[in-house]
Amino acid sequence: MLSAETQTPDPFAMLGLPARFDLDTQAIETRFRERSRELHPDKFAGAPAAERAQALVRARALNDAYQVVRRPQRRAEALLARAGLTIGDHEQLDPAFLMEILELREELAEARAAGKLELVNELQTAMQGRRRALEQGLGPLFAAGDAESLAAAKRDLITLRYVVRYLDECDAALDED
Amino acid sequence: MLFQIAEPGESNEKAACKKRVVGIDLGTTNSLVAHVADASPAVIAAGSASGGGDDAMVPSVVSYPPGGEPLVGREAMARGVEHPADTIASVKRLMGRALADVAAIQPLVPYQLVDDQGRMVKVRLGDGRELSPVQVSAAILTELRQRAENALGGALDGAVITVPAYFDDAQRQATRDAGRLAGLEVLRLVAEPTAAALAYGLDRGTRGTYAVYDLGGGTFDVSILTLVDGVFEVRATGGDSALGGDDIDRAIVRWALGDDASFDSASRALGLAQDERGRDVARAIAAARAAKERLTEAESAALAFELGGRRVSTTITREDLARVCAPLLERSARACRRVLKDAGYQAEDLDGVVLVGGSTRSPVVRDHVRAVFGREPMCELDPDHVVALGAAVQADVLAGGTTDVVLIDVVPLSLGLETMGGVVEKLIPRNSTIPCGATQTFTTYADNQTGFDLHVLQGERETADACRSLARFTLRGVPPMVAGAARVEISFQVDADGILHVAAHEQMSGVAATIQVKPSYGLTDEEVERMLLESFDHAEEDLAERNLRIERIEADRILAATRAAMEKDARLLDADVEAATRAAMADLERLVAGTDHVAIRHGIEALDRASKPFAERRMNLAVEAAMKGKSIDEVERDLPAHPEVR
Numbered sequence: 001m002l003s004a005e006t007q008t009p010d011p012f013a014m015l016g017l018p019a020r021f022d023l024d025t026q027a028i029e030t031r032f033r034e035r036s037r038e039l040h041p042d043k044f045a046g047a048p049a050a051e052r053a054q055a056l057v058r059a060r061a062l063n064d065a066y067q068v069v070r071r072p073q074r075r076a077e078a079l080l081a082r083a084g085l086t087i088g089d090h091e092q093l094d095p096a097f098l099m100e101i102l103e104l105r106e107e108l109a110e111a112r113a114a115g116k117l118e119l120v121n122e123l124q125t126a127m128q129g130r131r132r133a134l135e136q137g138l139g140p141l142f143a144a145g146d147a148e149s150l151a152a153a154k155r156d157l158i159t160l161r162y163v164v165r166y167l168d169e170c171d172a173a174l175d176e177d
Numbered sequence: 178m179l180f181q182i183a184e185p186g187e188s189n190e191k192a193a194c195k196k197r198v199v200g201i202d203l204g205t206t207n208s209l210v211a212h213v214a215d216a217s218p219a220v221i222a223a224g225s226a227s228g229g230g231d232d233a234m235v236p237s238v239v240s241y242p243p244g245g246e247p248l249v250g251r252e253a254m255a256r257g258v259e260h261p262a263d264t265i266a267s268v269k270r271l272m273g274r275a276l277a278d279v280a281a282i283q284p285l286v287p288y289q290l291v292d293d294q295g296r297m298v299k300v301r302l303g304d305g306r307e308l309s310p311v312q313v314s315a316a317i318l319t320e321l322r323q324r325a326e327n328a329l330g331g332a333l334d335g336a337v338i339t340v341p342a343y344f345d346d347a348q349r350q351a352t353r354d355a356g357r358l359a360g361l362e363v364l365r366l367v368a369e370p371t372a373a374a375l376a377y378g379l380d381r382g383t384r385g386t387y388a389v390y391d392l393g394g395g396t397f398d399v400s401i402l403t404l405v406d407g408v409f410e411v412r413a414t415g416g417d418s419a420l421g422g423d424d425i426d427r428a429i430v431r432w433a434l435g436d437d438a439s440f441d442s443a444s445r446a447l448g449l450a451q452d453e454r455g456r457d458v459a460r461a462i463a464a465a466r467a468a469k470e471r472l473t474e475a476e477s478a479a480l481a482f483e484l485g486g487r488r489v490s491t492t493i494t495r496e497d498l499a500r501v502c503a504p505l506l507e508r509s510a511r512a513c514r515r516v517l518k519d520a521g522y523q524a525e526d527l528d529g530v531v532l533v534g535g536s537t538r539s540p541v542v543r544d545h546v547r548a549v550f551g552r553e554p555m556c557e558l559d560p561d562h563v564v565a566l567g568a569a570v571q572a573d574v575l576a577g578g579t580t581d582v583v584l585i586d587v588v589p590l591s592l593g594l595e596t597m598g599g600v601v602e603k604l605i606p607r608n609s610t611i612p613c614g615a616t617q618t619f620t621t622y623a624d625n626q627t628g629f630d631l632h633v634l635q636g637e638r639e640t641a642d643a644c645r646s647l648a649r650f651t652l653r654g655v656p657p658m659v660a661g662a663a664r665v666e667i668s669f670q671v672d673a674d675g676i677l678h679v680a681a682h683e684q685m686s687g688v689a690a691t692i693q694v695k696p697s698y699g700l701t702d703e704e705v706e707r708m709l710l711e712s713f714d715h716a717e718e719d720l721a722e723r724n725l726r727i728e729r730i731e732a733d734r735i736l737a738a739t740r741a742a743m744e745k746d747a748r749l750l751d752a753d754v755e756a757a758t759r760a761a762m763a764d765l766e767r768l769v770a771g772t773d774h775v776a777i778r779h780g781i782e783a784l785d786r787a788s789k790p791f792a793e794r795r796m797n798l799a800v801e802a803a804m805k806g807k808s809i810d811e812v813e814r815d816l817p818a819h820p821e822v823r
Contacts, residue, residue: 033408033585038799040583041612041673045364045575048735050785051792056612058800060670063610172639175515 011065021142124170200568206394211569261287273347318359342368343416372567385528413519429465
């Protein structure tokens with residue numbers, strides 16, 4: 001059963017990194033390895049059961065924090081959450097983008113059904129460019145940090161969710177036999 | 178040690194309580210056991226030369242004479258020539274699999290596969306006995322355990338067993354159950370390519386990012402790892418848990434027969450008796466394997482066998498073999514491309530590619546690896562031994578011997594739950610670092626609903642029927658509320674073995690809903706217990722004795738760990754906790770001298786409870802140290818003398 005210990009601690013604090021969007025990937029990885037050296041469950045293998053269980057909780061928290069901080073999208077969502085902004089299940093989407101993504105999804109579904117992997121690849125590459133642009137745009141918004149910029153970051157993150165889901169679908173299509 | 182963080186001055190104590198631990202490579206074709214002696218790993222060979230081949234390798238073959246003890250290894254192979262229906266090879270392919278998953282191999286194996294109500298497939302022997310693949314694997318592990326115990330001069334304290342990185346949850350659980358059944362304390366399941374990287378990395382003091390290409394008898398893995406200063410971090414892993422040298426052998430037989438269908442029809446439609454057919458199939462496959470192995474050195478090889486009265490005699494060249502393997506290697510290429518993409522690497526950015534597994538001896542496979550990664554692969558260490566060697570190192574790490582190595586592994590396949598419309602909601606994406614966790618909140622859809630059915634799945638596909646079913650859960654005891662008011666939090670936790678644990682909790686009322694687990698393929702705890710009891714009917718020691726031994730080992734370990742911790746961190750102990758801990762230690766010492774294993778277990782639990790506040794303080798210290806990037810000693814120096822003041 002769950003206990004209070006499993007509540008997610010702040011992912012940035014867990015890795016000992018500043019809560020910023022602009023973090024160097026190399027620095028995140030290095031810090032994670034340093035922490036793992038101390039907190040990995042193997043280091044507690046000889047310990048009594050109670051202590052091993054606690055060690056597991058800490059290691060899990062560290063690994064979960066790593067997953068959040070190393071992925072730009074999740075890192076940004078964690079920063080928004082710190083500012084009291086969360087993304088719900090029924091957020092408003094820019095109507096123009098909604099139209100566009102619906103059309104693109106249709107195009108993908110058709111390409112997939114027809115087994116046109118070349119086309120799936122093209123659609124994926126285009127969407128990947130969009131993802132990069134959105135992620136790069138988040139840096140300045142979080143750096144500014146005012147209410148208006150954070151609201152804009154939230155809008156972009158909602159868009160990004162759709163973009164990522166689309167990319168997942170492309171992956172699924174390409175993985176099929 | 179309570180904390181096995183490298184600290185000078187502890188080494189003597191460690192040497193004094195040096196544990197007998199081993200690493201086991203439980204392979205599709207061959208298995209072997211290794212251990213660390215004098216700081217370097219070595220495989221354990223058979224005590225007496227049993228003739229031919231590599232003496233450390235035990236063929237993963239078990240033969241069951243009616244009413245007798247199972248034979249394992251070369252003896253089993255020898256008996257298998259005349260009794261193929263009682264002789265199980267490549268059992269690893271059946272682990273955690275239902276009959277429907279493996280039905281395609283039935284015409285190709287001489288033994289009978291039977292359904293167990295859609296759960297893990299069973300093997301029916303000539304005398305009608307039905308065995309789980311877990312029991313067959315346990316027979317191989319028992320042989321390896323005995324071999325290690327003879328070589329090391331006493332009972333083992335634990336073992337690390339390797340599994341293909343791409344093994345899913347059911348396959349991992351089956352492997353762990355087999356270890357238990359073989360009387361082993363399974364310290365950890367480690368992914369085969371990760372173990373291989375460990376052996377390679379330590380041997381060569383390597384730094385950088387490497388691909389490990391592991392093609393064994395029945396499984397294929399490819400992992401991308403970064404090695405930095407003793408930290409082995411898996412970036413991504415991929416593969417195919419049903420692709421290996423076995424498939425190449427069968428493809429050769431099919432090729433020699435001229436078309437795909439004739440293999441099945443030749444072996445089945447002729448109405449041969451099970452035994453007769455089995456002998457033919459076994460011989461044809463053995464001939465194909467021998468020809469394949471000759472092609473490692475030669476440009477062409479003769480191939481002759483008889484199947485269902487049809488005599489085949491031909492010559493196979495390397496080019497033929499390359500053509501035969503092409504569809505199989507295309508599957509491998511796809512897995513390689515995907516793992517590179519998942520890891521965010523281009524092939525040319527890698528520092529090297531390491532070859533693991535007997536099948537990578539084949540020049541056809543090497544050409545393929547060279548083409549996929551655009552470089553000459555590395556194969557300095559024996560590809561058949563390297564996994565066991567790495568497992569031995571990891572066992573030594575867990576026993577507190579090697580201290581400067583950390584393995585960081587990942588979940589190979591995404592884990593999720595079935596939601597409305599048969600869609601899979603992924604809770605833990607593939608390649609998440611383990612141990613890890615995730616939670617998801619669900620609500621009720623009807624008034625006064627008190628239960629939920631949950632379906633746990635593993636895989637990458639979007640729909641539940643295309644993923645692997647791991648378990649079905651029924652949640653009971655949710656307090657009656659209006660629809661949508663209950664908040665049931667489902668938590669997924671993956672442990673360091675890559676095995677999933679699921680818990681549920683109703684947040685509004687704080688009720689911990691009870692979970693009923695029905696594993697889709699695995700064995701229930703009761704089944705493992707029963708098999709354990711059965712296996713000890715014939716074993717040299719009875720179950721009570723074995724339990725006593727296991728509890729005593731655990732008790733001694735905890736007593737030593739607690740004593741060392743109290744000595745080292747006396748200032749973190751307040752008077753109450755110290756008195757309670759010492760009392761519990763004295764009790765446990767008294768119980769260990771007795772023979773009641775249940776009482777010892779209770780004593781261990783009592784000591785755990787008594788020392789918990791102390792353990793927490795020590796743990797906080799370690800976390801603090803890690804946070805500040807300091808050593809534990811540095812943090813301790815900054816601490817006030819009495820914990821009460823904190």
